[in-house]
Ligand SMILES: Nc1ncnc2c1ncn2[C@@H]1O[C@H](COP(=O)(O)OP(=O)(O)OC[C@H]2O[C@@H]([n+]3cccc(C(=O)O)c3)[C@H](O)[C@@H]2O)[C@@H](O)[C@H]1O
Ligand SMILES: Nc1ncnc2c1ncn2[C@@H]1O[C@H](COP(=O)(O)OP(=O)(O)OP(=O)(O)O)[C@@H](O)[C@H]1O
């Protein structure tokens with residue numbers, strides 16, 4: 001059974017412990033307008049009322065997402081800063097000599113990595129830790145950009161499947177609009193997690209929690225999990241047989 005109140009309280013205490021253990025002062029998190037970052041920001045705000053900083057980082061992003069991010073920070077009273085990454089994205093494409101004809105993901109994965117760099121600037125500046133927002137469902141199938149949105153110091157939601165994140169969101173008074181919207185990485189227009197993964201969160205979460213799924217779902221999830229194993233590990237280290 002998922003005792004949401006108990007889990008939420010433990011989560012807030014866990015955040016405090018991780019920050020104190022690192023001799024840090026607070027938490028910085030990217031706020032996208034989606035539910036994962038909303039839950040992390042809300043829990044951080046409870047743990048560190050004056051030392052939680054949300055960064056809203058549009059990078060040719062949907063305006064509605066920014067509006068939802070603003071709705072969250074205003075409702076929960078979270079300190080925030082907006083950092084527009086459009087120009088730096090253009091600059092890096094120019095610097096590497098991208099033509100624009102590359103595979104969509106080759107270009108899109110730059111965005112989360114620019115956000116990671118922006119978050120670490122603020123973490124170092126204020127002695128904060130970077131909180132990641134990845135959940136167990138995403139981690140299982142590798143649905144994140146390596147060293148982009150996964151380039152973080154702590155992962156408060158990694159034990160929770162998406163449906164549990166939605167429950168936590170209700171508990172933390174995240175606006176309904178944010179809870180009800182379709183999960184999206186926001187890397188291109190009309191991208192949604194479920195469309196890209198080829199399965200629904202209902203199917204994915206049920207398979208993770210109970211092992212029950214259709215053969216098709218099992219095949220997709222097992223394959224995505226196998227292919228993304230390298231993303232859940234430290235880079236492999238060469239060890240010479242002798243010196
Ligand atoms: N076996 C192996 N051992 C070690 N490293 C390996 C490897 N295979 C690939 N790699 C490396 O990994 C790279 C590919 O991984 P990666 O760069 O992550 O790229 P990739 O997994 O292809 O794309 C990221 C996926 O996550 C989704 N995403 C991204 C960001 C946010 C969210 C969200 O939900 O908000 C979702 C995105 O839509 C896309 O489906 C390769 O270019 C290579 O450098
Ligand atoms: N425009 C953005 N501004 C700030 N942070 C962002 C932005 N887009 C993505 N991020 C960061 O990347 C994380 C990963 O995105 P992801 O889409 O998985 O989570 P979400 O948007 O919070 O929730 P959902 O998965 O339901 O859309 C976000 O939680 C947030 O921390």
Ligand SMILES: [Mg+2]
Pocket residue numbers: 032033034035183184185186
């Ligand atoms: Mg999102």
